[in-house]
Amino acid sequence: MQEISTDVAKKIKMSREAELNMERCAEFMARMIQKYGKKILDDIAAESNEQPEQPKQVE
Numbered sequence: 001m002q003e004i005s006t007d008v009a010k011k012i013k014m015s016r017e018a019e020l021n022m023e024r025c026a027e028f029m030a031r032m033i034q035k036y037g038k039k040i041l042d043d044i045a046a047e048s049n050e051q052p053e054q055p056k057q058v059e
Helices: 002-011 016-048
Strands: none
Touching: none
């Protein structure tokens, strides 16, 4: 993951500090999605009386 963000940072001329902040933000968002994603989808489904959509598999 670090290699990818470094490449992106070079393309957009991002400072090292900004790059690290972006990486921390992305990691935080990934943790929150893993932790709360299912609950939020279930809550949305309950509000709309629908079942949560299953992710489509890419072939």
